[in-house]
Amino acid sequence: MSTGKNRLxxxxxxxxxxxxxxxxxxxxxxxxxxGEFEVSRAAVGTAMGALYVFLGGMSIPVGILVDxxxxxxxxxxxxxxxxxxxxxxxxxxxxxxxxxxxxxxxxASGLYHPPAFSLLSRQSYASSSLFAYHNIGGTSASASAxx
Numbered sequence: 001m002s003t004g005k006n007r008l009x010x011x012x013x014x015x016x017x018x019x020x021x022x023x024x025x026x027x028x029x030x031x032x033x034x035g036e037f038e039v040s041r042a043a044v045g046t047a048m049g050a051l052y053v054f055l056g057g058m059s060i061p062v063g064i065l066v067d068x069x070x071x072x073x074x075x076x077x078x079x080x081x082x083x084x085x086x087x088x089x090x091x092x093x094x095x096x097x098x099x100x101x102x103x104x105x106x107x108a109s110g111l112y113h114p115p116a117f118s119l120l121s122r123q124s125y126a127s128s129s130l131f132a133y134h135n136i137g138g139t140s141a142s143a144s145a146x147x
Contacts, residue, residue, distance in 0.1 A: 008123060012116050015079060020141035021111050022086060022105065023055065037095040047099045053105035058110025063118075071115035071122075078115075081108030 026048065033044050066074055085104030092098050 012120060015075065015112060016116065016138045017108040017141040019078070019082065019109050021144065022082065023051070023109055024141060026051070026102070026105075033095075033098060037098065039095050042093070051102045054103055054106030055110045058107060059114055063109055063114035066115045066118050071096050071119040074111050074115040075115075075119070078108055078111035081111065084108075104107070 030041075030044055030048070033039070034041065062074060082105055085101050085108055089098060089101030090106065092101055
C-alpha cells in the first residue's frame with residue numbers, strides 16, 4: 001500500500017475502533033450505575049436505548065451535511081465531542097448527568113460513520129480493501145469490548 005493509503009487507513013481504522021469500543025463497553029457499566037444511582041433497570045435501559053437512537057438517528061442529517069461541508073470537520077467533532085462526553089460521564093454524580101453524557105456520546109458518535117464512508121469512497125485510490133480494514137476496526141472493537 002502507498003503511504004497515502006496507509007495514512008488514510010490508520011486515520012479511519014483507529015477512530016472506528018475507538019467509537020465501537022466505547023459504545024460496546026458501556027453495557028458493562030450498567031450494574032455499577034444501578035447501584036450508584038439507585039435507579040431502575042428500565043431507567044438505565046431507556047438511557048442506553050436513547051444513546052443508540054441518537055447514534056443511528058444522526059446518520060441521514062450528518063450525511064447531508066457532510067456532502068455540503070466535507071468530512072474532516074465532522075470527524076474532528078466526533079473525536080472531540082465523544083471524548084468530552086465520555087469525560088463528563090466519568091465525573092458525573094447524578095443519574096441526570098449520566099443520561100446527558102450518554103446522549104452526548106450518542107450524538108457525537110453519530111458523527112462518525114457518514115464522513116468516514118464519504119472520505120473513503122471519494123479517494124481516487126480507494127479500494128474495497130480500505131473498506132474491509134475500516135470495518136475490521138469497528139468489529140474488532142465490538143468483539144474485544146464484550147470479551
